[in-house]
Amino acid sequence: MATMKDVAALARVGVGTVSRVLNDSGAVKESTRRKVEAAMKELNYIPNAYARGLKMNKTNTIALIIPTIWHPFFSEFAYYVERNLSEHKYKMLLCNSDVSNEKELEYIQMVQENKVDGIIGITYSDLDNFVSSHLPFVTIDRHFKEETVCVTSDNFLAGRLAVEQLIEKGCKKLGYIGTHSRFPSETTKRRDGFEDQAGRMEIPYAIFDGEDPVVAFKQEIRAFFEANPDVDGVFAHTDFIALDILEVLDEMKRKVPEEVQIIGCDGIKMEAGRRQIVSTIRQPVDLMAKEAVEKIIQVIDGEPVKTKIVLPVQYVEGPTTKNSF
Amino acid sequence: MATMKDVAALARVGVGTVSRVLNDSGAVKESTRRKVEAAMKELNYIPNAYARGLKMNKTNTIALIIPTIWHPFFSEFAYYVERNLSEHKYKMLLCNSDVSNEKELEYIQMVQENKVDGIIGITYSDLDNFVSSHLPFVTIDRHFKEETVCVTSDNFLAGRLAVEQLIEKGCKKLGYIGTHSRFPSETTKRRDGFEDQAGRMEIPYAIFDGEDPVVAFKQEIRAFFEANPDVDGVFAHTDFIALDILEVLDEMKRKVPEEVQIIGCDGIKMEAGRRQIVSTIRQPVDLMAKEAVEKIIQVIDGEPVKTKIVLPVQYVEGPTTKNSF
DNA sequence: CTGTTAGCGCGTTCAT
DNA sequence: ATGAACGCGCTAACAG
Numbered sequence: 001m002a003t004m005k006d007v008a009a010l011a012r013v014g015v016g017t018v019s020r021v022l023n024d025s026g027a028v029k030e031s032t033r034r035k036v037e038a039a040m041k042e043l044n045y046i047p048n049a050y051a052r053g054l055k056m057n058k059t060n061t062i063a064l065i066i067p068t069i070w071h072p073f074f075s076e077f078a079y080y081v082e083r084n085l086s087e088h089k090y091k092m093l094l095c096n097s098d099v100s101n102e103k104e105l106e107y108i109q110m111v112q113e114n115k116v117d118g119i120i121g122i123t124y125s126d127l128d129n130f131v132s133s134h135l136p137f138v139t140i141d142r143h144f145k146e147e148t149v150c151v152t153s154d155n156f157l158a159g160r161l162a163v164e165q166l167i168e169k170g171c172k173k174l175g176y177i178g179t180h181s182r183f184p185s186e187t188t189k190r191r192d193g194f195e196d197q198a199g200r201m202e203i204p205y206a207i208f209d210g211e212d213p214v215v216a217f218k219q220e221i222r223a224f225f226e227a228n229p230d231v232d233g234v235f236a237h238t239d240f241i242a243l244d245i246l247e248v249l250d251e252m253k254r255k256v257p258e259e260v261q262i263i264g265c266d267g268i269k270m271e272a273g274r275r276q277i278v279s280t281i282r283q284p285v286d287l288m289a290k291e292a293v294e295k296i297i298q299v300i301d302g303e304p305v306k307t308k309i310v311l312p313v314q315y316v317e318g319p320t321t322k323n324s325f
Numbered sequence: 326m327a328t329m330k331d332v333a334a335l336a337r338v339g340v341g342t343v344s345r346v347l348n349d350s351g352a353v354k355e356s357t358r359r360k361v362e363a364a365m366k367e368l369n370y371i372p373n374a375y376a377r378g379l380k381m382n383k384t385n386t387i388a389l390i391i392p393t394i395w396h397p398f399f400s401e402f403a404y405y406v407e408r409n410l411s412e413h414k415y416k417m418l419l420c421n422s423d424v425s426n427e428k429e430l431e432y433i434q435m436v437q438e439n440k441v442d443g444i445i446g447i448t449y450s451d452l453d454n455f456v457s458s459h460l461p462f463v464t465i466d467r468h469f470k471e472e473t474v475c476v477t478s479d480n481f482l483a484g485r486l487a488v489e490q491l492i493e494k495g496c497k498k499l500g501y502i503g504t505h506s507r508f509p510s511e512t513t514k515r516r517d518g519f520e521d522q523a524g525r526m527e528i529p530y531a532i533f534d535g536e537d538p539v540v541a542f543k544q545e546i547r548a549f550f551e552a553n554p555d556v557d558g559v560f561a562h563t564d565f566i567a568l569d570i571l572e573v574l575d576e577m578k579r580k581v582p583e584e585v586q587i588i589g590c591d592g593i594k595m596e597a598g599r600r601q602i603v604s605t606i607r608q609p610v611d612l613m614a615k616e617a618v619e620k621i622i623q624v625i626d627g628e629p630v631k632t633k634i635v636l637p638v639q640y641v642e643g644p645t646t647k648n649s650f
Numbered sequence: 651c652t653g654t655t656a657g658c659g660c661g662t663t664c665a666t
Numbered sequence: 667a668t669g670a671a672c673g674c675g676c677t678a679a680c681a682g
Contacts, residue, residue: 001437003659014669019661026662029667049438050384051659054375054674061418069394070404071596079395082421086428091440093386094419096407103411112326113374115416240596270595270602271396271565277595328675339653344677351678354651376675379658 002043011039022047058117062296063093063107065121070096072268073239073285074122077140079272080289081120088297090117101125111135118296124181124212138296140288141186149299151292152186153311158281159193161315162235162263165279167201169261169322171233174198174205177221177245178237179212187237190265194235206231217241221248232260239264242278242320262320279318284311327368336364347372383442387621388418388432390446395421397593398564398610399447402465404597405614406445413622415442426450436460443621449506449537463621465613466511474624476617477511478636483606484518486640487560487588490604492526494586494647496558499523499530502546502570503562504537512562515590519560531556542566546573557585564589567603567645587645604643609636 004022008015013032020026021036028036039045053059064081066074082092093116097104104123108130110116118136131137131144138149159176166174176194180187191209198205206228208220221244225231236242242264249256256262257279267282269275276282291309298305317323329347333340338357345351346361353361364370378384389406391399407417418441422429429448433455435441443461456462456469463474484501491499501519505512516534523530531553533545546569550556561567567589574581581587582604592607594600601607616634623630642648 004661005659008669015660016662016670017668020668023661027667032668046434046437048379048659049435049440050375050379051674052661054373054379054659054676055661057674059375068404068597069407070397070401072395072397072400075397075400076395078419079393079421082394082419086421091435092419094403094407094417096404096411109371110374110416112371115374243599268595270593272393274568330675333653340676341654341678342652345652348677352651357652373675376658377677379660379675380677382658 001048002045003048004045006043007036007039007045010043011035053114057114059114060089061091061093061116062118062120062300063095063110063116065095065097065104065107065119065123067099067122067124068096069094072270073266076269076285077122077289080286081293084290084293088293090293090297097123097125099124101127105130108135108137117300120292120296124183124185126183136296136299138292138299140292143184143186147307149295149305149307149309150186151288151295151309151311153283153288154313155186155189156193156196158265158283158313159190159195159235160197161193161281161313162265163194163197163201163203165263165315165321166233166235166261167203169233171261172203173228173230173232174203175224175228175231175234176205176207176209176237177224177234177241178208179210179214179217179241180237181212190235190237209237218244218248221245222252225249225252225254234260234262236262236264236278239266239268239276239278239280242280246278246320256320257322261322263315264320267316276316276318279321280316281313282316283313287311326373327370328373329370331368332361332364332370335368336360378439382439384439385414386416386418386441387443387445387625388420388435388441390420390422390429390432390444390448392424392447392449393421394419397595398591401594401610402447402614405611406618409615409618413618415618415622422448422450424449426452430455433460433462442625445617445621449508449510451508461621461624463617463624465617468509468511472632474620474630474632474634475511476613476620476634476636478608478613478638480511480514480638481518481521483590483608483638484515484520484560485522486518486606486638487515487590488519488522488526488528490588490640490646491558491560491586492528494558496586497528498553498555498557499528500549500553500556500559501530501532501534501562502549502559502566503533504535504539504542504566505562506537515560515562534562543569543573546570547577550574550577550579559585559587561587561589561603564591564593564601564603564605567605571603571645581645582647586647588640589645592641601641601643604646605641606638607641608638612636 008018021033095107120138122140128145133146141152208224242262264278264280267280333343346358420432445463447465453470466477533549589603589605592605
């Protein structure tokens with residue numbers, strides 16, 4: 001592997017000059033610049049990222065921590081994060097935390113090791129003692145004690161929209177089915193919005209809201225419908241929960257959307273260009289990724305940033321509600 | 326940020342000793358080891374990955390290149406790759422190539438920059454001039470001119486199994502619908518296996534096999550069924566193609582699986598634990614990832630490796646074939 | 651057993 | 667405009 005010294009020798013200049021043409025720093029006479037460039041080409045010179053990183057204390061790499069990439073929501077998010085980072089000349093290190101505190105901490109340590117410049121994280125474990133304000137960290141949907149940049153979508157509105165839609169489509173009694181983490185998350189506002197709007201509209205409703213991890217979730221769902229046989233419109237906390245509900249109702253021989261309508265939340269698609277799998281309140285995943293990337297880079301660059309970014313959500317019609325004509 | 330020198334100073338030893346306790350290399354007296362460890366703890370010392378990498382010429386990071394992470398097959402694969410790498414103390418850099426030659430090359434360059442030690446790639450562009458035998462590279466499903474380690478599954482058998490299953494389920498005339506890249510790929514053997522088995526069993530069949538990118542794919546599928554109205558069993562080159570077929574048949578008011586049965590290939594699931602979306606020939610994604618990781622690490626370590634690994638496939642019943650009782 | 655020292659490849663003064 | 671020299675933090679070789 002050719003090094004800077006080799007290039008300098010071949011071009012009969014000092015290493016300093018090579019460095020200058022490489023980084024366009026300082027002035028270099030056109031003729032010598034050409035000599036150097038020729039030498040670089042001839043030796044097939046590629047600068048060593050480690051030496052540079054050691055010197056500059058910068059890696060141009062950020063880590064993305066998510067529970068698992070094997071999930072359409074996270075994989076869409078990761079897709080856009082990588083894409084945006086790439087446009088800013090950054091690389092992305094991916095970590096499936098599997099919701100394990102240990103692995104999340106390991107990655108947080110990596111920023112201290114100088115392996116990454118910052119972290120974007122969707123996390124569900126106890127990180128309060130490690131996330132400090134001088135750690136370049138952007139969270140999605142989550143708050144910490146220390147003020148940290150948080151990108152989220154309008155979860156409260158999501159709940160309200162779902163109620164509005166279900167009522168408009170003729171539902172008489174609503175249900176909310178979801179789970180929540182024991183750590184503070186923006187997504188709990190989905191339920192709040194649901195209750196708020198149902199209250200305003202004076203619609204009766206029932207709720208099942210378990211704490212993760214819920215064992216035998218499907219049985220809980222079944223029990224919910226047995227206890228509330230008149231519920232004909234459900235807002236599910238996520239699209240996957242909507243899918244679970246769909247399976248349970250199928251077992252119970254209750255038709256969707258004829259007898260029960262369901263609206264999920266997230267707006268997952270299996271790949272770009274495919275349809276939603278259920279009627280849903282869609283989060284603007286692309287925008288969330290874009291914001292997260294811009295914010296983490298600003299934090300790394302030491303620029304001031306807003307610590308909370310809330311993005312709009314939107315109802316998208318799918319196969320689990322009655323079409324409105 | 327505390328450095329090794331600081332630790333050495335605080336512990337009143339030389340930096341060599343600190344390095345030794347850090348890496349468990351060479352012998353260190355128990356009492357001094359403790360002194361050093363205490364100092365490390367007190368200063369909250371974290372070794373700098375760059376300095377170490379510069380010295381060792383090793384990053385413990387590999388790059389995974391895939392067309393897009395926003396796809397259940399690739400995201401499952403990436404999930405397992407990261408998991409296996411993690412067990413070997415490696416990190417994973419993720420690259421969505423979007424099937425762009427440029428971006429793939431950029432990552433290949435990174436191994437020369439010493440940003441990564443090796444690459445696992447699912448690629449579809451012209452890389453022959455860059456993939457040389459001394460580049461630590463493991464491909465999935467693909468061959469290059471230069472001998473490179475290739476992990477794949479038994480695609481030929483996949484085609485044969487599909488035919489067997491369709492016939493067993495009562496199909497009289499078969500169809501194969503797929504696409505292929507213009508670069509040599511193991512997956513073209515799915516069609517070969519299909520034709521081989523249909524030939525042996527003397528079953529009539531029709532084929533549509535377009536070259537990527539196929540424009541208006543659904544219209545092609547529709548044309549296929551209009552030209553071959555008696556096809557009652559289809560082997561789709563991928564699960565997503567099976568899904569497209571499903572949509573087309575739905576538009577044509579033809580019932581699946583009653584009138585037409587479909588078997589896909591890949592075995593994608595939206596997340597761990599969920600069901601297949603169609604009847605399918607499933608690839609052992611977890612094993613493929615495990616093999617790919619083991620092989621790339623062996624290559625990096627300079628160990629000899631088999632250059633081709635073929636893993637078994639398996640039929641999995643789903644909603645697009647008639648249940649066999 | 652342990653301290654000292656020489657680079658790893660690069661960016662950056664500081665003279666020239 | 668450009669070359670020489672220093673140091674980033676670490677490992678390994680050597681001397682004691």
